[in-house]
Amino acid sequence: MTLTGNLLIGRQSIRGTNGSLHGIDAATGATLEPAFGGATPAQLDQACALAWQAFDTYREISPERRADFLEAIAANILALGDALVDRCVAESGLPRGRIEGERGRTVGQLRLFAGMLRQGDFLELRVDPAQPERQPLPRPDLRLRHIPLGPVAVFGASNFPLAFSVAGGDTASALAAGCPVVVKAHSAHPGTSELVGRAVQQAVAELDLPEGTFSLLFDAGREVGQSLVADPRIRAVGFTGSRAGGTALMAIAAARPAPIPVFAEMSSINPVLLFPNALANRAEAIGAAFAGSLTLGAGQFCTNPGLVLAVESEGLERFLEAAASSLARIGAQSMLTPGILHAYCGGVDALAQHPQVRTVARGQAGNTLQGQAALFSTSAEAFLADAALRHEVFGAASLVVRCRDVAQMRQVTEALEGQLTAALHLDAADHDAARTLLPSLERLAGRILVNGFGTGVEVGHAMVHGGPWPSTSDGRTTSVGSLAIARFVRPVSYQDLPDDLLPAALRAESALRHTWRVDGKASR
Amino acid sequence: MTLTGNLLIGRQSIRGTNGSLHGIDAATGATLEPAFGGATPAQLDQACALAWQAFDTYREISPERRADFLEAIAANILALGDALVDRCVAESGLPRGRIEGERGRTVGQLRLFAGMLRQGDFLELRVDPAQPERQPLPRPDLRLRHIPLGPVAVFGASNFPLAFSVAGGDTASALAAGCPVVVKAHSAHPGTSELVGRAVQQAVAELDLPEGTFSLLFDAGREVGQSLVADPRIRAVGFTGSRAGGTALMAIAAARPAPIPVFAEMSSINPVLLFPNALANRAEAIGAAFAGSLTLGAGQFCTNPGLVLAVESEGLERFLEAAASSLARIGAQSMLTPGILHAYCGGVDALAQHPQVRTVARGQAGNTLQGQAALFSTSAEAFLADAALRHEVFGAASLVVRCRDVAQMRQVTEALEGQLTAALHLDAADHDAARTLLPSLERLAGRILVNGFGTGVEVGHAMVHGGPWPSTSDGRTTSVGSLAIARFVRPVSYQDLPDDLLPAALRAESALRHTWRVDGKASR
Structure with a gap:
C-alpha cells in the first residue's frame, strides 16, 4: 500500500493544502516520504x-x-x-x-x-x-x-x-x-x-x-x-x-x-513505594525489575515509574545498587521525536544539577537521537520543599526519595498531585504499614498495584487508566x-412514550433481549 | 425550635461575623427574625x-x-x-x-x-x-x-x-x-x-x-x-x-x-410541541393543562414550559383561547424574592414590547410582590432571527411559536440550546410526524415526555433531570x-492486592453479598 500523504475526509482522499509535514525516522533522523498536507479550515x-x-x-x-x-x-x-x-x-x-x-x-x-x-x-x-x-x-x-x-x-x-x-x-x-x-x-x-x-x-x-x-x-x-x-x-x-x-x-x-x-x-510520575520487609528480603529482584520497567520503550510510558519512595535502610542501598547495575547493562534507545528527546535531556540536566539531588546511575550513552536512562535520589525534606522535583520528566528518568519512616512516606504521598498509578512493593510483614497508606493512595491514583509496575496496562473491564488532576482532566x-x-454517552429519560415511538432497545419487545434495571433492581 | 441565625460548623453552632442577612416574608415583604451571620474566611x-x-x-x-x-x-x-x-x-x-x-x-x-x-x-x-x-x-x-x-x-x-x-x-x-x-x-x-x-x-x-x-x-x-x-x-x-x-x-x-x-x-425553557391531530382533537384540554403547568409555583420551576411550538391551525387558535381563559382565572402569586420578581417583570416587558411578539393573554394582576402570568406568541421566522427570544424568563411566562409545518417545528427545535425537558402532545395520527422530530429532541434534552408537562419531576431510577448546555454544565x-x-464518585482499580489489603467490598468474602461484574458480565 503506497502512502499518499492525503487527508481522509469521509470516503475521500484529499490533498491537504495548508502546509505540510514529514515523518522522521526516529533511529536515523532521516526524513521519510511522502509529504503530508495539512488541512485547511x-x-x-x-x-x-x-x-x-x-x-x-x-x-x-x-x-x-x-x-x-x-x-x-x-x-x-x-x-x-x-x-x-x-x-x-x-x-x-x-x-x-x-x-x-x-x-x-x-x-x-x-x-x-x-x-x-x-x-x-x-x-x-x-x-x-x-x-x-x-x-x-x-x-x-x-x-x-x-x-x-x-x-x-x-x-x-x-x-x-x-x-x-x-x-x-x-x-x-x-x-x-x-x-x-x-x-x-x-x-x-x-x-x-x-x-x-x-x-x-x-x-x-x-x-x-x-x-x-x-x-x-x-x-x-x-x-x-x-x-x-x-x-x-x-x-x-x-x-x-x-x-x-x-x-x-x-x-x-x-x-x-x-x-x-x-x-x-x-501527566503522571507514578510513585513506587518500597516497603521495608520487601526491601530487606528481595531488594535485588525489585531493583532489576524496576530498571526494566523504567526503560521500557525508552521510558516513554504514561505509567513510567518516575518516582520511588522508600525508607532509608540497608535494603534501599541494595535496591539502588541493583537498579544501577541493571541500568548500566541497558542500552540507550531512540526516543520518539527530537522534541521529546530535547525535553527529556532538559529534565535530566535539571535534576542532575539540583543541589539536593544525587545522581545514582545512568544508563548506557547512545547516539544523538537516543535517551540515556537516569536514576536520581533526594531526601524527603528536599522533595517536599521544591515542587519542581515533582514534575514529570517524560522518558527513562526516576527520582528516589529517601524517607525517614513510613509516616514520612505518607507525608510525601499527600504532597503529590494526582497520578495514574501507585505501585507498592511489600511482603506479608509490610501489610500493616501499607494499610496506613492506602487511603492516601486511593485519593491519589486511579490504579493501585502490588508487587508490580504500572507499565503494563491490561485492557479489560476492571482497568482504570485515569486518575485525579493532572494525570487526567477528569478523574x-x-x-x-x-x-x-x-x-462519550449521556442519559436520556423517556416519559410515557407510546411503544412505537420509543427507541428499539426500550420497547416492550426488547425486554427479553436486554438487561434492564427495573425500579433500580437488575433483571433480565 | 428557636432559630439562632448561627452557622453550623461540624458539631458547633457559631455566630457568623461577616455581615448579616435576614429572611423576607415573600407574601408581605416583611423582614423575618433572626439575623443570620455570614461566614468569615x-x-x-x-x-x-x-x-x-x-x-x-x-x-x-x-x-x-x-x-x-x-x-x-x-x-x-x-x-x-x-x-x-x-x-x-x-x-x-x-x-x-x-x-x-x-x-x-x-x-x-x-x-x-x-x-x-x-x-x-x-x-x-x-x-x-x-x-x-x-x-x-x-x-x-x-x-x-x-x-x-x-x-x-x-x-x-x-x-x-x-x-x-x-x-x-x-x-x-x-x-x-x-x-x-x-x-x-x-x-x-x-x-x-x-x-x-x-x-x-x-x-x-x-x-x-x-x-x-x-x-x-x-x-x-x-x-x-x-x-x-x-x-x-x-x-x-x-x-x-x-x-x-x-x-x-x-x-x-x-x-x-x-x-x-x-x-x-x-437555564431551560422546556419546549412543548403541539402536534396537529392532538390540537384538532383536544386543544381545549391541552390549553387548560398548559396554563396550570405554566403557573405552578408562580412558574418558578426549572422545567416550566417557557416555549410552545405548534403548526398554524384552527386547533392552535382554540389552544390559545383555552390557555388565555384559564390564565384569566388564575390568581397572581407571590414570587420567591423581589430580585426574581424584578427579573421576571423585565423579561415579560421585553417580550411585550418586542415588535414581532404579540401578547396573547395575561394572568390576573396582583400586588407588588406577585408575578402576573403572561402568554405571548410570535412567528417561527421572528423566533429564528432573534436569539433574545430564546432566553429563559424565570416565572410564569411562555412564548408560542407559530410554525408553517412540522418541518419548521424541527428547524426551530434545531436552533434551541440544550434543555432539561421536551414535551410532545400528540395523538396516534401524529406519531409519524413526531418520529421525524425525535432525533433532534434526543440531542436537545435530558427528558422527553408525551402528553404531559415537565413540571412533575419523578424521583426514581430512570429519571434524568439534566441535559445539554446550558440546561446543565455537564449533560x-x-x-x-x-x-x-x-x-460524586470515581473508579479506582486494584491490581494484585492481597485480600487483606483490599477494600471490604472487593474481598473474596464479599463475593456472595454484592453484585459483581466478572469479566464484564453481571453476576451475583
Whole structure:
C-alpha cells in the first residue's frame, strides 16, 4: 500500500493544502516520504459537517452492526501486515516486538468494545414502570437509555502510535458509543496514521456506514487541532499527551459558547513505594525489575515509574545498587521525536544539577537521537520543599526519595498531585504499614498495584487508566478498558412514550433481549 | 425550635461575623427574625478543614450505616413538623400544600439513596480474575470500585427550599456517595436552611459520624460561595440556579490549580410541541393543562414550559383561547424574592414590547410582590432571527411559536440550546410526524415526555433531570434520581492486592453479598 500523504475526509482522499509535514525516522533522523498536507479550515469544516450529518444515522445502527464495524477495523489493521509494522517502527523508533504487541493490543481493544456491544447491556437501560393508581399522583412510565454525545475529536498520542492513536482506545470507545470520530493525527507518525486511517475508512465502506463516521486530518502546526476543539459540531475530545497540550485544549473547550468535555490524559510520575520487609528480603529482584520497567520503550510510558519512595535502610542501598547495575547493562534507545528527546535531556540536566539531588546511575550513552536512562535520589525534606522535583520528566528518568519512616512516606504521598498509578512493593510483614497508606493512595491514583509496575496496562473491564488532576482532566473517567465508553454517552429519560415511538432497545419487545434495571433492581 | 441565625460548623453552632442577612416574608415583604451571620474566611476554612478530616473516615463507614444516616436525616426533618413548614411557606411564598409535598419529596430522596446503599450495587464492583497461565503474559487480578471524590460544596436553590437545598438532592446524593458536604445556604430561605441544617447536624451526632460530615454556612454576599468553590479541600460542586451564577462558579472551578467538576443546573425553557391531530382533537384540554403547568409555583420551576411550538391551525387558535381563559382565572402569586420578581417583570416587558411578539393573554394582576402570568406568541421566522427570544424568563411566562409545518417545528427545535425537558402532545395520527422530530429532541434534552408537562419531576431510577448546555454544565449527569450519585464518585482499580489489603467490598468474602461484574458480565 503506497502512502499518499492525503487527508481522509469521509470516503475521500484529499490533498491537504495548508502546509505540510514529514515523518522522521526516529533511529536515523532521516526524513521519510511522502509529504503530508495539512488541512485547511475548509477541509476541517468538511470533515465536521460530514461527521454531524452522519451522527443521527450512525448512532442508531444496531449494536451488532457497530460491533461488525469495529471488528472490520481490526481485521483491516491486521491485513496491513508488515507495511504497517515497518512504517510504525521507523516513525517511532520503538522495537518491532513492541509494535507488534501494540498492534495486538489495538486490535484487542476494538474487539473488547465489539464484545460489549454484542452483550448489549452497556446502554444501562432502566425502567420505572407506570403506577397509574398511585396516590396522591399517578406515577408515569419512565425509561432511560444512554445516547452518544455527538462527533468526537481524537488526538493521536506520540508514544503509542497504534493503541492511543488513529484507531486506539479513544476512537474505539467513541465509535462503540455511537459517536462519529474526527482524528487529528500526531505529527510524529503520519504514515502510520494514514495506513490505520485507511483501514478505518475501508471498514466504513464495507459496512456501508455514513461516510462522515470517520475522518483523519493532518496538521503542520496547531491550528487544525485547536479549530477542531472549537468547532460547534464537535461534542467531546479525547486526548493523550502533555499537560500543556491538554490544558490548552481544555481552555478552548471551556470558552466555547457551549462548552464540551475534554478527556485528556496528561501527566503522571507514578510513585513506587518500597516497603521495608520487601526491601530487606528481595531488594535485588525489585531493583532489576524496576530498571526494566523504567526503560521500557525508552521510558516513554504514561505509567513510567518516575518516582520511588522508600525508607532509608540497608535494603534501599541494595535496591539502588541493583537498579544501577541493571541500568548500566541497558542500552540507550531512540526516543520518539527530537522534541521529546530535547525535553527529556532538559529534565535530566535539571535534576542532575539540583543541589539536593544525587545522581545514582545512568544508563548506557547512545547516539544523538537516543535517551540515556537516569536514576536520581533526594531526601524527603528536599522533595517536599521544591515542587519542581515533582514534575514529570517524560522518558527513562526516576527520582528516589529517601524517607525517614513510613509516616514520612505518607507525608510525601499527600504532597503529590494526582497520578495514574501507585505501585507498592511489600511482603506479608509490610501489610500493616501499607494499610496506613492506602487511603492516601486511593485519593491519589486511579490504579493501585502490588508487587508490580504500572507499565503494563491490561485492557479489560476492571482497568482504570485515569486518575485525579493532572494525570487526567477528569478523574471520573478511564481511557483504557470498557468503562472508557462512559465518557462519550449521556442519559436520556423517556416519559410515557407510546411503544412505537420509543427507541428499539426500550420497547416492550426488547425486554427479553436486554438487561434492564427495573425500579433500580437488575433483571433480565 | 428557636432559630439562632448561627452557622453550623461540624458539631458547633457559631455566630457568623461577616455581615448579616435576614429572611423576607415573600407574601408581605416583611423582614423575618433572626439575623443570620455570614461566614468569615476563617469560619469557612474551619468547615472545609473539618470536611477534609472527616472524608477518609466517612467514606469507609458501611453502606448500611450511611443508609441509617440518610434515614435519620429524613426522620429529623419530619420531626420539625409545622415549624419547618411555616417558616418555609413564609420565606418562599409558596402554598402550604406545595411545601408539604416538597418535604415529602425531600424525605423520599433521602430514602431512595438509603435504599440504593442497602441494595449495595451502586459501587459498580468489577472483577477481572487473574489468569496466571495466559500467554505471552499472565493476566493480573484486577478489581474495581467507585470511591467518593471528596468534600462537596452544595449551593441551595431559591425555588425548591427543601428538595434542592440544604438536604436536597445534591446533598443526599453526595452524602450517599461518601462525600462530606458543606452547604452554602440560599439567602432567600435562611431560616428554613437552619432548621434543616440542624436536622442533618443532629443525625451526624446520632450516628456518631465524624463531625465534619456536614456544615452549613450563610453568606451576606457572594464571597463565601466563591471561596468555597476555590478551596483546595472541596472536590466537587452541586449548584441549581441561574446561568450567570453557574457559569461564574464553573470559571472559578476551572481556574483552580487542580480544577474540579461543577454540576450546575441552570437555564431551560422546556419546549412543548403541539402536534396537529392532538390540537384538532383536544386543544381545549391541552390549553387548560398548559396554563396550570405554566403557573405552578408562580412558574418558578426549572422545567416550566417557557416555549410552545405548534403548526398554524384552527386547533392552535382554540389552544390559545383555552390557555388565555384559564390564565384569566388564575390568581397572581407571590414570587420567591423581589430580585426574581424584578427579573421576571423585565423579561415579560421585553417580550411585550418586542415588535414581532404579540401578547396573547395575561394572568390576573396582583400586588407588588406577585408575578402576573403572561402568554405571548410570535412567528417561527421572528423566533429564528432573534436569539433574545430564546432566553429563559424565570416565572410564569411562555412564548408560542407559530410554525408553517412540522418541518419548521424541527428547524426551530434545531436552533434551541440544550434543555432539561421536551414535551410532545400528540395523538396516534401524529406519531409519524413526531418520529421525524425525535432525533433532534434526543440531542436537545435530558427528558422527553408525551402528553404531559415537565413540571412533575419523578424521583426514581430512570429519571434524568439534566441535559445539554446550558440546561446543565455537564449533560452527562442528572441532579434528580438515583443516577445523581454517579456525579460524586470515581473508579479506582486494584491490581494484585492481597485480600487483606483490599477494600471490604472487593474481598473474596464479599463475593456472595454484592453484585459483581466478572469479566464484564453481571453476576451475583
